[in-house]
Amino acid sequence: MELWNMVEDGYEEFENELALSQAQRNALKENRKKDSKALFHIYQTIEMSVYKRISKAENTKEAREKIQTTYQGKQSVKKVRLQNLRREFEKLEMPESESIEKYFTKITTIVNLMSSNGEILEDARIVEKVLRSLPPKFDYVVAAIEESNDISALSIEDLQGKLEAYEIKINLRNPPPTQSNRLKIYLLD
Known part of the structure; x- marks a missing residue:
């Protein structure tokens, strides 16, 4: 869908839109549209518990950062859980x-x-x-x-x-x- 660059890089917001040329305003409008579309697709694919964490994100880049933080925490939980399962497997008689x-x-x-x-x-x-x-x-x-x-x-x-x-x-x-x-x-x- 050609939206990944919005997720990864985001886009630059400008303080004073009136100072922009028409081409820059059009590009900004297009970037906002792509960002909203990407954010919508993210919302459609995540669990409710994650949605609650990112629902206040103002753009896709911010949502991605919150998701990464959430799942990195889950990765450390997975490692601990895996260690316990390995121990349980080895001790099983x-x-x-x-x-x-x-x-x-x-x-x-x-x-x-x-x-x-x-x-x-x-x-x-x-x-x-x-x-x-x-x-x-x-x-x-x-x-x-x-x-x-x-x-x-x-x-x-x-x-x-x-x-x-x-x-x-x-x-x-x-x-x-x-x-x-x-x-x-x-x-x-």
Whole structure:
């Protein structure tokens, strides 16, 4: 729309418009028109919270400066949030009582939050993290997966499927204690 120069550079206002030549007044009028048009387009594309901050801006250049200040602050918040997410990702361990499905939901949530804050994790890194953080009952399947697969090429979905299949086999052979099983064990003691 040929308005970017208004956003970046603005235009020069003059104290005494009467002292300007007709050509200069026409150019000033055209610049004001472009600036208003650019400001309108900015208003159309920003969030309400940002609009409230820039609504009193007198021109596009001033609005741009306020937006930059706002988003630079948000960038520092993103960095802090990303640091916390990295720490949470690294500390994550699957408890014995948790299912593979719930554990993968936790991991996916953290990975998605990291992505929305600017850090994309490779599948291989996530797969390696999962394999390191499983409880001991998964040691056999982890060894089998590492031996029979190229970990760097294994997708998260494939890993989840393999682990869920193994979990089903374990639960069929050794069902987790349910309320009725606990009652039977208690009555037998």
